[in-house]
Amino acid sequence: MSGAPFKGLRDAHLHLAEHGEALSCVDLSGCATLDEALGAVSRAAASAPSGQWIKAVKARMHGWREGRWPDARELHDAAGGRPCIVRSFDHHALVASTPALAAAGVGPGTPDPEGGVIERRGGEPTGLLLENACNLIWRAMPEPSLDERREHLRRALADLAGMGFVEVHDMLSRPWMSGLIADLAASGDAGASAVRVWLYPRLEEAEQLLETAETWQRETLRLAGAKLFLDGTLNSRTAWMLEPYPEPIAGHPHGKPMMSADALEAALSKCDILGLPAAIHAIGDAAVRAALDAIERVSPSTMGFRIEHCQFVDEADVGRFAPLGVIAGVQPCHLLADVEALRRVTPHRAHRAFPLRDLIDGAARAGFAPEEIVWLGSDTPVVRPDPEDNLQAAVHRRRAGAPQADAIAPEQAIGRDVALACMRSPDAENFAD
Ligand SMILES: [Zn+2]
Numbered sequence: 014m015s016g017a018p019f020k021g022l023r024d025a026h027l028h029l030a031e032h033g034e035a036l037s038c039v040d041l042s043g044c045a046t047l048d049e050a051l052g053a054v055s056r057a058a059a060s061a062p063s064g065q066w067i068k069a070v071k072a073r074m075h076g077w078r079e080g081r082w083p084d085a086r087e088l089h090d091a092a093g094g095r096p097c098i099v100r101s102f103d104h105h106a107l108v109a110s111t112p113a114l115a116a117a118g119v120g121p122g123t124p125d126p127e128g129g130v131i132e133r134r135g136g137e138p139t140g141l142l143l144e145n146a147c148n149l150i151w152r153a154m155p156e157p158s159l160d161e162r163r164e165h166l167r168r169a170l171a172d173l174a175g176m177g178f179v180e181v182h183d184m185l186s187r188p189w190m191s192g193l194i195a196d197l198a199a200s201g202d203a204g205a206s207a208v209r210v211w212l213y214p215r216l217e218e219a220e221q222l223l224e225t226a227e228t229w230q231r232e233t234l235r236l237a238g239a240k241l242f243l244d245g246t247l248n249s250r251t252a253w254m255l256e257p258y259p260e261p262i263a264g265h266p267h268g269k270p271m272m273s274a275d276a277l278e279a280a281l282s283k284c285d286i287l288g289l290p291a292a293i294h295a296i297g298d299a300a301v302r303a304a305l306d307a308i309e310r311v312s313p314s315t316m317g318f319r320i321e322h323c324q325f326v327d328e329a330d331v332g333r334f335a336p337l338g339v340i341a342g343v344q345p346c347h348l349l350a351d352v353e354a355l356r357r358v359t360p361h362r363a364h365r366a367f368p369l370r371d372l373i374d375g376a377a378r379a380g381f382a383p384e385e386i387v388w389l390g391s392d393t394p395v396v397r398p399d400p401e402d403n404l405q406a407a408v409h410r411r412r413a414g415a416p417q418a419d420a421i422a423p424e425q426a427i428g429r430d431v432a433l434a435c436m437r438s439p440d441a442e443n444f445a446d
Pocket residue numbers: 026027028184392
């Protein structure tokens with residue numbers, strides 16, 4: 014990163030363990046050729062214990078001079094026989110080495126799984142797996158050990174501290190994270206001491222963590238709420254939308270609600286009783302409306318209920334957050350990655366994507382400052398957590414260097430100072446960073 018031009022930042026939506034794991038992979042984004050990529054795999058494999066999986070990510074095969082993927086045998090040789098995978102930057106394809114294919118039980122007789130393709134040459138798998146076929150490998154890969162998980166968390170916190178973050182909200186915290194982060198902080202680890210971590214596990218796990226909280230909670234680490242899922246994602250057309258998709262998935266013209274109104278209300282009531290604000294995953298405008306409706310009916314006395322993503326919010330709902338005391342957790346940086354998806358999947362609603370200006374105006378009408386209602390985050394490792402990306406998207410509504418005509422809903426742009434306010438930790442002044 015560019016030497017921490019920022020201080021006192023908060024990333025209000027990310028995935029710490031996965032970010033750390035991604036940092037532990039071989040990064041192929043800088044490779045111009047297949048040869049360079051195989052060289053990077055070789056160097057990583059040379060220092061890894063035999064038998065350890067080598068994971069290389071962010072491969073852009075179309076940008077390589079050779080313009081092709083390696084095959085399982087080439088990858089086997091590069092990784093010195095260790096199981097190895099090379100994953101495409103867009104997560105839609107991976108190449109598995111010969112031992113990785115064997116570990117996953119993929120051979121000539123393996124049928125293509127539904128929604129996936131095992132590429133073959135003369136009947137033999139080449140190593141290239143597309144879409145759902147990638148899951149065959151993920152299922153075979155060993156879970157990280159506790160030591161590896163500690164190392165992932167340590168790396169993630171060090172990386173974020175280096176970018177100027179002093180507070181991060183982990184948005185699907187696993188039960189083992191609290192103990193590992195508490196250990197890191199107690200051991201004086203620089204990242205774990207510099208960054209406050211708010212944990213949001215699933216509701217069932219939050220209940221259990223609450224019982225042991227006094228053994229691990231500390232100034233820099235707390236159980237902050239519980240995560241619920243109300244819909245799916247934009248790219249898979251499962252985000253729950255008010256208007257039907259122009260090209261929906263079969264049987265789901267509006268996407269996929271994941272909870273009934275009754276189940277959502279019951280979960281919100283339970284959160285309120287536990288004193289844990291809910292963080293509700295809602296990407297589509299129908300999901301956002303259902304979340305607001307449910308919070309309105311439950312009328313929780315616990316502060317800090319929040320709706321995460323808010324990728325589409327209808328005009329009728331933008332002003333409802335502040336009066337209900339609901340925080341909009343938004344990741345504008347996804348606009349940079351999702352420009353094409355927004356145009357392809359939701360051309361009819363692109364003008365309602367990431368409506369930051371409306372949300373902030375709605376907050377102002379109820380007497381709230383922008384940073385009281387809109388909390389920005391990155392959702393890393395889905396995209397990188399560079400604070401400049403959120404600023405670019407919030408202020409310019411398009412990729413850096415792209416023409417003005419490429420901007421998505423440019424009327425929803427906000428000023429850089431306002432965006433920064435929504436990215437700043439309120440504890441920043443009182444907290445050594
Ligand atoms: Zn997330």
